[in-house]
Amino acid sequence: MSSPFANLPTGIDGSAWKRQALLTPVEMGRADSITIENGTPGYTLMLVAGEAVADAVCDRFETGTVAVLCGPGNNGGDGFVAAKILASRGWSVRLGLLGDRTELKGDAAQAAADWVAASSEETVEPLSPEILTDATVVIDAVFGAGLNRDPEGSAAETLSAIGNRPVVAVDVPSGLFGANGACNRDITPKAAVTVTFFRGKPGHKLLPGRVLCGDLSICDIGIDTTALNVIEPKLALNRPDLWASALPEESPFHHKYSRGYLMVAGGPEMIGAACLATRAAQRAGVGMVTVAAPLAQAPLYRLALQSAVVRGLKDTRGFLDCLEDARLTAALIGPGLGDEAAGSHERVLGVLRANIPAILDADALSIFADSPDSLFQHRAAPMLLTPHMGEFARLFPDLSTLDNKVEMARRAAERSGAVVLLKGYDTVIADPSGWAVVNDSAPPTLAVAGAGDVLAGLAAGLIAKGMPVFAAACAAAYLHGVAADRAGSGLIAEDLPDLLPEAIERSRIPRVR
Numbered sequence: 001m002s003s004p005f006a007n008l009p010t011g012i013d014g015s016a017w018k019r020q021a022l023l024t025p026v027e028m029g030r031a032d033s034i035t036i037e038n039g040t041p042g043y044t045l046m047l048v049a050g051e052a053v054a055d056a057v058c059d060r061f062e063t064g065t066v067a068v069l070c071g072p073g074n075n076g077g078d079g080f081v082a083a084k085i086l087a088s089r090g091w092s093v094r095l096g097l098l099g100d101r102t103e104l105k106g107d108a109a110q111a112a113a114d115w116v117a118a119s120s121e122e123t124v125e126p127l128s129p130e131i132l133t134d135a136t137v138v139i140d141a142v143f144g145a146g147l148n149r150d151p152e153g154s155a156a157e158t159l160s161a162i163g164n165r166p167v168v169a170v171d172v173p174s175g176l177f178g179a180n181g182a183c184n185r186d187i188t189p190k191a192a193v194t195v196t197f198f199r200g201k202p203g204h205k206l207l208p209g210r211v212l213c214g215d216l217s218i219c220d221i222g223i224d225t226t227a228l229n230v231i232e233p234k235l236a237l238n239r240p241d242l243w244a245s246a247l248p249e250e251s252p253f254h255h256k257y258s259r260g261y262l263m264v265a266g267g268p269e270m271i272g273a274a275c276l277a278t279r280a281a282q283r284a285g286v287g288m289v290t291v292a293a294p295l296a297q298a299p300l301y302r303l304a305l306q307s308a309v310v311r312g313l314k315d316t317r318g319f320l321d322c323l324e325d326a327r328l329t330a331a332l333i334g335p336g337l338g339d340e341a342a343g344s345h346e347r348v349l350g351v352l353r354a355n356i357p358a359i360l361d362a363d364a365l366s367i368f369a370d371s372p373d374s375l376f377q378h379r380a381a382p383m384l385l386t387p388h389m390g391e392f393a394r395l396f397p398d399l400s401t402l403d404n405k406v407e408m409a410r411r412a413a414e415r416s417g418a419v420v421l422l423k424g425y426d427t428v429i430a431d432p433s434g435w436a437v438v439n440d441s442a443p444p445t446l447a448v449a450g451a452g453d454v455l456a457g458l459a460a461g462l463i464a465k466g467m468p469v470f471a472a473a474c475a476a477a478y479l480h481g482v483a484a485d486r487a488g489s490g491l492i493a494e495d496l497p498d499l500l501p502e503a504i505e506r507s508r509i510p511r512v513r
């Protein structure tokens with residue numbers, strides 16, 4: 001058997017992957033079982049989990065009245081444990097249970113029995129909005145991350161009656177599906193803090209669920225970390241420790257061509273797009289960028305980009321000749337390419353055949369809506385596709401209706417043989433063998449024209465400097481978000497390139513959150 005995580009994409013650190021892993025509910029169940037098989041009783045885990053929830057309540061809120069909403073499974077069990085601890089710390093506790101206490105099983109039954117022994121049978125009330133009366137804080141322990149159908153009946157009624165009361169959610173706000181972040185927002189409460197155990201779950205980071213989690217607190221409850229070697233989770237949260245060791249280093253022995261030589265295809269109309277991409281690549285530290293521009297517009301590119309070499313090309317033949325330069329280390333095509341321009345298809349296919357890493361964005365993707373397979377068949381070297389959801393739906397219409405953004409990106413990567421970076425607030429990056437990350441560094445202010453061009457240029461720059469494609473795509477998404485955060489409100493895409501060097505340098509020291 002090969003060692004765990006041996007097949008991670010080049011440039012990705014295995015120990016960091018284990019730290020940042022996001023576990024599906026099924027994988028989390030396996031981690032629980034392995035820990036229990038290795039000798040830690042399930043009830044011990046539940047006691048630690050419940051205490052972490054009680055601590056989260058005490059850390060944030062003045063002692064008062066807490067409504068503890070308990071469900072019929074182990075999530076409810078954590079609620080009973082937290083209730084008992086909070087009562088012992090002077091809180092006034094009201095507890096509502098979905099279903100009958102006699103039907104509880106295993107650790108949850110034990111936790112309920114302990115609560116009743118410490119208080120009385122009458123302290124377990126039926127779950128209803130009435131429980132919320134006078135509550136200064138609500139503990140939501142109705143359903144955990146494994147939920148895959150909407151809450152109904154008194155669960156739905158009580159959860160939707162929480163309103164603006166502060167909520168501490170156990171594992172997930174109830175109603176949120178941990179596997180994919182789906183939730184009915186009329187029912188699922190918005191938590192101030194979500195206390196989850198061992199590792200985050202995809203639903204904590206994917207929309208729409210992510211916005212309901214509040215601060216995510218990931219607690220160590222004694223789950224055996226060696227379980228990760230068996231489970232080998234294929235999804236992680238995008239953090240610098242994953243890829244920092246693969247960031248290109250500068251060397252005194254380099255010259256401008258050997259520091260990365262990128263070709264950027266410029267189009268006839270949206271000149272700003274290729275300019276923004278070029279600037280981002282330059283700020284990522286490439287030594288040389290050649291912009292292959294239509295002859296008529298070349299002077300405009302030259303004015304906008306003094307430090308790039310602008311080649312004015314008469315026709316597609318000239319463009320293809322440009323790609324023959326053996327010193328090129330990557331090529332970017334798409335930003336501002338134009339969907340009508342003559343020869344666009346041939347130019348994209350030329351880039352793919354050039355046997356250097358290819359980065360395809362925007363129009364380079366959309367113009368293949370009728371024949372996506374021809375795009376995938378011509379790949380001669382590693383390829384990165386950076387679609388937003390609209391572009392994605394043109395290339396992968398059948399995948400765009402899946403209910404899980406991670407699966408969309410994974411299956412698109414598998415089909416295309418490319419690394420796929422599917423953009424948005426919850427950008428997902430997937431490689432063809434299924435490894436994937438979710439990025440959470442992008443502020444909503446990044447939703448601005450031209451930001452995608454900067455991202456494509458940044459990724460292209462890192463790739464041209466020799467960073468492996470998946471690692472570079474992860475780094476680019478993360479750093480793009482950090483730069484945007486730094487730019488603050490009123491961000492325009494032009495702000496971003498100049499903020500990249502600092503973001504890159506800061507990420508060289510891995511920051512584990």
Ligand SMILES: NC(=O)C1=CN([C@@H]2O[C@H](COP(=O)(O)OP(=O)(O)OC[C@H]3O[C@@H](n4cnc5c(N)ncnc54)[C@H](OP(=O)(O)O)[C@@H]3O)[C@@H](O)[C@H]2O)[C@@H](O)CC1
Pocket residue numbers: 032042043045046047049071072073074075076077078142143144145146147148149150151152155170171172197221
């Ligand atoms: N050792 C461990 O494992 C540890 C686990 N821990 C804790 O366990 C939690 C996971 O526990 P869990 O697996 O019991 O899941 P949970 O969501 O509590 O209950 C599922 C129940 O709800 C029911 N149900 C589902 N949907 C429904 C609906 N719409 N409407 C009504 N009912 C519905 C479902 O019914 P069924 O689908 O079987 O019909 C089943 O009875 C996890 O979040 C963490 O907090 C910690 O203590 C640490 C140690």
Ligand SMILES: Nc1ncnc2c1ncn2[C@@H]1O[C@H](COP(=O)(O)OP(=O)(O)O)[C@@H](O)[C@H]1O
Pocket residue numbers: 362388423424425426427442443444445446447448449450451452453454455480
């Ligand atoms: N709500 C959002 N929050 C954070 N980032 C976002 C949001 N919406 C879009 N983005 C990011 O903004 C960028 C927009 O890219 P794109 O749509 O290609 O724009 P353009 O083509 O104009 O450059 C992407 O990096 C995307 O991930």
Ligand SMILES: [K+]
Pocket residue numbers: 075140141142143144169170171172173174
């Ligand atoms: K919950």
